[in-house]
Amino acid sequence: MTIKYGKYEIDQGLFLAPMEDVSDYPFRMICKKLGADVMYSEFISSEALIRDAEKAFKKMTIKPEEHPIGIQIYGNRIEAMVEAAQIAEEKGPDFIDINFGCPVKKVALKGAGSGLLQDIPKMIKMCEAVVRATELPVTAKTRLGWDAENIQITEIAKQMEGVGIEALAIHGRTRAQQYKGEADWEWIAKTKQAVNIPIIGNGDIIEPQQAIEYLDKYGVDAVMIGRGAIHNPWIFRDAKIYRETGIVPELPTIEERVNILKQHYLYNVEYKGEKRGVKEMRKHVSGYLKGLPHIAKFRARMVRIDTLDEIIEMLEMLKATPHIKDLIARIDKEDNEALKMTCSTEGDIC
Ligand SMILES: Cc1cc2nc3c(=O)[nH]c(=O)nc-3n(C[C@H](O)[C@H](O)[C@H](O)COP(=O)(O)O)c2cc1C
Structure with missing residues (x-):
């Protein structure tokens, strides 16, 4: 399924994951040069944006070469998220992304990021309000659920689709896992089957061939690469060469x-x-x-x-x-x- 971000249409895309203190514009520019199709800002606190905090505004720096790009926001208060989405829209991204995945205590335990996996009705209301607040496509990024006993991703995806979320990135871990264990791509594949919006699969892609194989194996519309791109920013270029030729290129000179x-x-x-x-x-x-x-x-x-x-x-x-x-x-x-x-x-x- 093609993913549309305004005038951009992306098929089988290789996305750079949003990463705080990593996916700033310098790193994004490099990943773009090396073949990343879609990128996101680092996550930005809605409360900081509406307070006019300089650091939060700086994170919205976008260079013309970076499109298509999304600004990712997070927060616990729906009104703040609505206002933050409108502020972000003015910076000229192609979409607004809502973070429902951040597991760190200072975010999740305050009911933002993955904290909203414990209050799905509020998560969906937040999606609906942000969709209404902006002309841009609104997407979301989340995890499988709060913990292994509460894997609700399929239901979440259906409800998000119902309120107008245009694409969903899924990191195949629960909040309880943080970064431990392995990402479970079977759940990502199952969710893809359950909805009609594009699904972007994420978690543990470190080899170029894996990126291409996962697109096919799990039937997702795009894959998102985080730590694998820090370890090897050429992963996007190499994955594309592998897709074209079946050969993984030599390491760069x-x-x-x-x-x-x-x-x-x-x-x-x-x-x-x-x-x-x-x-x-x-x-x-x-x-x-x-x-x-x-x-x-x-x-x-x-x-x-x-x-x-x-x-x-x-x-x-x-x-x-x-x-x-x-x-x-x-x-x-x-x-x-x-x-x-x-x-x-x-x-x-x-
Ligand atoms: C240093 C670091 C910072 C991150 N910051 C964010 C963030 O700001 N927003 C977000 O949605 N996810 C963030 N993540 C999660 C990644 O986007 C991604 O979901 C996770 O790393 C799993 O993908 P990977 O195995 O390809 O790294 C961060 C991850 C790392 C390692």
Whole structure:
């Protein structure tokens, strides 16, 4: 089934999952370049939006290249969600997504995110109110249910369809599971059979071929990839190549990795300023360099650096030195010299 977001029509899409502190516009721009079809903002508190909180507004930054993209909001009060949806609409996304999946205590135990899995009538009322409040398509993202004894996803999906939710992303775990165990895709498939709206399957896709195989095996209309994209942002591109050719491409070359990683640093610094932008790239560096032989030392050095110039220099060095072992030897030598300098200036015994 085609998923429509305004003028965009997506078939068998590969979606980047919304991820707080990860799927900001710098990471999204990279995933888009590498083949992600649809993306979401990080989740944004409706209460923060209606209070005019600067941080919440910043999370709604959207670049023209990012479409189709949704802004994801969450909250416990229906009136706040209605107002937040209208505020988000003004930022020009293609859809509004409601988060009913976040399991963290400070959200769920306050009756927002997955907390609404314990009050399904309110969840449905919230969907209905947000659908009425905006001209944009409204979608939702949730889990299978609160816990293993309360798996209600099929019923939830039917009721959401009834109030005008246009597509539903399902993470195949319960709230009680948090991230433990495995995502249960059988429930996602069963829910797909029970409704006429598009279903986006989510949970534990880490290999490109898995993304394509799950579309077919579980009959979903799209798959959504979260942690798998942090570990390997090329997963979208590789999945598409696999779909076309049946072959999973080789790992990206050092040059490709350096170019993309550099671009991500630049976007991040543009968005967050140099200090925070460089520091917050630490969670991404391993994903870009994963699988390269003898890379641990280089990576360890990268995450200690806090200026963009030095980062660029390190990355250019990596590109220019074909054998990582030689580069490591050079880094070791520089480290030793730096240590000697410190010892001689501080009079330490080394
Ligand atoms: C660091 C992190 C932040 C997340 N933040 C959000 C979020 O803001 N909104 C949301 O709906 N889900 C969020 N999630 C859940 C993911 O969207 C996704 O449902 C979950 O990670 C399972 O997919 P995966 O196995 O592909 O990672 C987050 C997950 C992670 C790992």
